[in-house]
Amino acid sequence: MWEYITFFFNATILAAALRMATPLIFTSMGGIFSERSGVINIGLEGMMLTGAFMGMMVSHYTGSPWVGLLGALVSGAIMGLIHAVASIQYKANQVVSGTAINIFAVGFTVFMLRTIFNVAGTSPPVPSIGNVSIPIIVDIPVIGQIIGRQNPMVYMALILVVVVHIFLFRTDWGLRLRSVGEHPKAADTVGINVFLTRYMAVIMSGALAGLGGAYLSIAHLSRFGDGMTAGRGFIALAAMIFGKWTPFGALGASLLFGFADAVQMSMQELGIPRHFVQMTPYILTMVALAGFIGRATPPKAIGKPYEKE
Amino acid sequence: MLRLKLQQSSLISRDLLVPIVSVLLALLVGAIFILIVGENPLHAYKVLFLESFGSIRSIATTLQRATPLIFTGLAVAFAFRCGLFNIGAEGQLYVGAMAAAIVGITFTGLPKIIHLPMAIIAGMVAGGLWAAVPGLLKAKLGVHEVINTIMMNFIAFYLTDFLVTGPFHGGRWAPETDRIMPTAVLERLFVPTRLNTGIILAVVAIILVYIILWKTRTGYEIRAVGFNPTAAEYGGISVSKNIVLAMVLSGALASLAGVEQILGVHGRFIQRFSPDLGFMGIAVALLGKNHPVGVFFAAVLFGALRTGAAAMDRLTDVPRELVVIIQALIIMFVAADELTRRLIARRRKA
Numbered sequence: 001m002w003e004y005i006t007f008f009f010n011a012t013i014l015a016a017a018l019r020m021a022t023p024l025i026f027t028s029m030g031g032i033f034s035e036r037s038g039v040i041n042i043g044l045e046g047m048m049l050t051g052a053f054m055g056m057m058v059s060h061y062t063g064s065p066w067v068g069l070l071g072a073l074v075s076g077a078i079m080g081l082i083h084a085v086a087s088i089q090y091k092a093n094q095v096v097s098g099t100a101i102n103i104f105a106v107g108f109t110v111f112m113l114r115t116i117f118n119v120a121g122t123s124p125p126v127p128s129i130g131n132v133s134i135p136i137i138v139d140i141p142v143i144g145q146i147i148g149r150q151n152p153m154v155y156m157a158l159i160l161v162v163v164v165h166i167f168l169f170r171t172d173w174g175l176r177l178r179s180v181g182e183h184p185k186a187a188d189t190v191g192i193n194v195f196l197t198r199y200m201a202v203i204m205s206g207a208l209a210g211l212g213g214a215y216l217s218i219a220h221l222s223r224f225g226d227g228m229t230a231g232r233g234f235i236a237l238a239a240m241i242f243g244k245w246t247p248f249g250a251l252g253a254s255l256l257f258g259f260a261d262a263v264q265m266s267m268q269e270l271g272i273p274r275h276f277v278q279m280t281p282y283i284l285t286m287v288a289l290a291g292f293i294g295r296a297t298p299p300k301a302i303g304k305p306y307e308k309e
Numbered sequence: 310m311l312r313l314k315l316q317q318s319s320l321i322s323r324d325l326l327v328p329i330v331s332v333l334l335a336l337l338v339g340a341i342f343i344l345i346v347g348e349n350p351l352h353a354y355k356v357l358f359l360e361s362f363g364s365i366r367s368i369a370t371t372l373q374r375a376t377p378l379i380f381t382g383l384a385v386a387f388a389f390r391c392g393l394f395n396i397g398a399e400g401q402l403y404v405g406a407m408a409a410a411i412v413g414i415t416f417t418g419l420p421k422i423i424h425l426p427m428a429i430i431a432g433m434v435a436g437g438l439w440a441a442v443p444g445l446l447k448a449k450l451g452v453h454e455v456i457n458t459i460m461m462n463f464i465a466f467y468l469t470d471f472l473v474t475g476p477f478h479g480g481r482w483a484p485e486t487d488r489i490m491p492t493a494v495l496e497r498l499f500v501p502t503r504l505n506t507g508i509i510l511a512v513v514a515i516i517l518v519y520i521i522l523w524k525t526r527t528g529y530e531i532r533a534v535g536f537n538p539t540a541a542e543y544g545g546i547s548v549s550k551n552i553v554l555a556m557v558l559s560g561a562l563a564s565l566a567g568v569e570q571i572l573g574v575h576g577r578f579i580q581r582f583s584p585d586l587g588f589m590g591i592a593v594a595l596l597g598k599n600h601p602v603g604v605f606f607a608a609v610l611f612g613a614l615r616t617g618a619a620a621m622d623r624l625t626d627v628p629r630e631l632v633v634i635i636q637a638l639i640i641m642f643v644a645a646d647e648l649t650r651r652l653i654a655r656r657r658k659a
Binding site: 040042082085086087089090091092093095096097099100101102103104106107108110111114115231234237238241273275276278279282283285286289290291298 | 342345346394396446450452453455456457459460461463464466467468470471474475585588589591592595628630631632633634635636637638640641644645646647648
């Protein structure tokens with residue numbers, strides 16, 4: 001029994017789980033912003049992919065992955081803005097608008113990759129953010145191996161969760177954002193600008209998803225590949241739902257899904273097909289939505305464009 | 310009566326205006342991308358158009374590319390009519406394709422008249438059952454179908470990944486099954502193009518969907534639920550029954566896209582063979598205003614874009630992915646039709 005436990009729960013796999021969870025954490029935090037304000041965002045996947053591409057591009061041209069990160073943030077925010085304009089301003093169906101963003105991102109990134117670098121499939125290598133060691137912590141046995149030496153973006157993701165939690169539940173801005181997602185009419189009556197709040201939330205959502213994508217291209221790896229997000233935007237969406245639209249819940253779900261990602265190869269060694277491990281995040285999310293493990297209830301006004309009277 | 314008819318016809322022309330303007334706007338924005346590459350947009354679009362409609366052969370290719378999109382477009386439109394958003398067409402077509410492939414491979418010695426329908430029906434049943442799950446979850450527990458259909462897409466991808474690399478992995482190294490029996494093949498209609506009898510199935514599906522939705526009691530109920538579930542329930546129509554039924558039929562329609570690709574085009578199940586046919590179905594349904602005839606024309610347009618893209622890629626410096634961008638833009642403009650309408654209105658005033 002102990003063998004099996006250490007087979008899965010050892011420092012190497014847990015460190016890998018944390019790495020796999022990082023893009024999910026960034027993106028699911030983005031999802032929380034958008035959906036808490038009442039706007040469904042299934043375009044997270046496309047926003048991530050755009051961020052991954054632009055992060056690579058800016059890193060390539062400036063030579064600095066940190067500036068690349070900024071590029072990813074801005075490009076994600078622009079994708080968020082497009083989603084906002086379509087679905088808030090022009091009341092497009094939010095699911096359709098998100099789908100359009102996902103398809104656009106696939107076309108746009110491959111088109112640009114081929115046009116700029118004249119290559120198909122993978123970009124040339126670009127400068128990326130290297131790992132750092134945290135003094136003292138790195139020397140603690142086991143824990144040091146797991147969190148002592150990681151990519152700066154891993155730490156940024158963990159800090160982000162705390163920041164988003166405080167923002168949402170401890171500040172006036174957070175309260176406004178949540179009220180807009182639950183009772184936009186009531187929020188409007190007390191003088192909250194529903195449109196502006198939603199705009200900000202959706203743009204923020206795109207920016208964070210952009211960072212999640214950039215983690216893949218200029219932190220975890222140092223190049224962009226076609227479709228490199230590979231559905232992670234949707235897993236982040238699932239993590240957000242599984243975590244019941246709360247930052248710490250989404251963090252837990254991201255870690256769980258990251259863990260599933262990290263152990264799939266070991267599972268294969270035990271004779272369990274990895275495809276079944278890969279399915280688990282999606283199955284768990286469906287089970288959670290159905291209410292079998294504490295019902296996941298979305299914000300009340302989600303999906304409904306706001307009409308000012 | 311006459312006035313009613315007139316009103317209807319003006320309604321139709323107004324209905325057509327948004328899709329047409331949306332396509333033109335998308336091509337206009339697409340032209341910016343062509344300029345980025347340093348090509349002449351008019352030249353690139355000319356190549357695109359000639360290659361997709363310029364000869365009998367290119368028309369056949371366009372129709373072949375349109376075939377699966379007709380099925381996924383109908384699937385999404387059908388669910389829409391019941392007020393349901395089926396983003397799961399992609400997953401449904403994968404399980405349908407796999408089921409058809411398995412029947413196509415494993416049964417030997419059957420006459421075609423039995424084997425082919427068996428493979429098609431197996432696909433439809435698989436796709437229908439796959440879609441029934443989010444349908445039931447919506448009807449019984451009130452869970453929104455959007456997230457569940459997305460989740461089931463990924464479950465379908467991994468399930469078919471497992472089947473095609475595991476139990477049904479073919480003799481060759483690539484992640485694909487063995488060839489299906491000749492008795493399960495949808496015949497080619499216009500060699501050397503890959504246009505096959507699937508297009509006939511697609512046309513039949515268009516007619517059947519029209520009849521079911523507008524000429525039967527079932528269709529009336531489905532539309533009533535889509536129009537106003539509360540009123541439908543009050544009028545004695547079971548909302549939950551119709552939700553499940555609409556999802557099952559939608560899934561069966563979507564699965565036919567996969568069935569056609571396997572039995573008519575590839576001849577075997579290939580891992581992740583679909584170039585987002587299910588997601589494009591959303592665009593096709595939207596552009597076709599969720600009407601079977603509209604779906605046909607929208608699918609042909611998208612089929613043409615895909616066909617022309619290959620030639621444009623070859624003959625100009627414009628990468629074929631331009632048409633993916635254009636398709637995304639079309640969806641955006643149709644979805645944000647308030648924007649499109651405003652642009653039309655401004656044009657009229659000017």
